[in-house]
Amino acid sequence: MGIQQDQQDNSSIKLLQTFYNAVADDLEMLALLHQKEPDSRILEALLDCNFPHSLGLKLVTEAGSEAIDLMSRVIKSLPEVHDDDFLDELAADYADIYLNHGLQASPLESVWLDEENLTCQESMFQVRVWYEMYGLMAENWRVRPDDDLVLQLQFISHLFANSESEKHLQDVAKFMDEHLLRWLNDFSNRVASRCATPYFAGVALLTSAYCEELRDLLVVVTDQPRPSQEEIEERMKSSAPKEDVSLSYMPGMGPAV
Structure with a gap:
């Protein structure tokens, strides 16, 4: 009986670790x-990996x-040859959104979130x-500030990739509530409605939908309900405590282009 229980526990641990790694990879891809x-x-x-069907977390909403x-x-409709005109169109759309x-x-x-934007x-x-x-720490906050979407996705990916306890997942949920999910949907909808290419509309909407479903899944994993918008606003009136720790660069972060 004890051996069977141990086997079940080990199986559950392996299953959770597989989930953590899959989500970490998904978020790293979305950040890229x-x-x-x-x-x-x-x-x-x-195209080769059949994106976005290759994502580890299957979206169901x-x-x-x-x-x-x-x-x-979008991916299936990409031209066989990516000529300069096609790439320039994507580059111009990227610049309008991010630069x-x-x-x-x-x-x-x-x-x-700032009153004066x-x-x-x-x-x-x-x-x-x-x-x-x-x-x-961000590699260069003057080039890509700490609250940039890319860094926030990379941070959540890092927590999943290095998850050692349920606290890491609780921190992911809290970080998403207090930061990423307070504005990501507005950002994604505006990009999708104003951008020049279906590619970036797809990237924006996929990122928002993925993060929303991930946060809902964390409700099940951590057994903690999502707070209301009012609860978050009240919580954010007070600042989080700061701890003194040694710092390293955000994983995978390079100079902005």
Whole structure:
């Protein structure tokens, strides 16, 4: 009886670890798609791996299914030859979203939550505290501020990849509640409605749907319900405590292009 229980426990641990690793890989991939404009290598890799059906977390909500369907159609409709005109169109759309704010859809949390829509405001420093608690830091906050979408996705990926206890997952849920999910849906919808290419519409909507379903799944894993928007706003009136730890660069983060 004891041996059977041990086997069940070991099986559950292995299953959870597989889930953690799959989510970590998914988030790292989504971060990459927001990190820079796609080149032929990235586009070919997405086609070869049957993205987004290759994601480890299978989306089941209506929004998730629609995002999967859109991104799948985008990938399947890519031209066989990625000529300069096609890549330039994607690069221009990327620049309008992430670099020159031509769409007024900033990938920075501060812009969405600050009353004057400014960058490098309180949200950035709150997110920085989270990174510091896990010994991480943005490589160059002047190039890519701490509250950038790419870094937030990479941070959550890092927590899943290095999950050692349920506290890591509780921290993921809390971080998503207090930061990423307070603005990601607005960002994604604005990108999808204003961008010039179906590619970035698909990337934006897929990222939002994925993160929403991931957060709902954490309710089951951690047995903690999602707080209401009002509860989050009340919670965020007080700052999180800061801990002194040694820091390392955010995993996988390179200079912005």
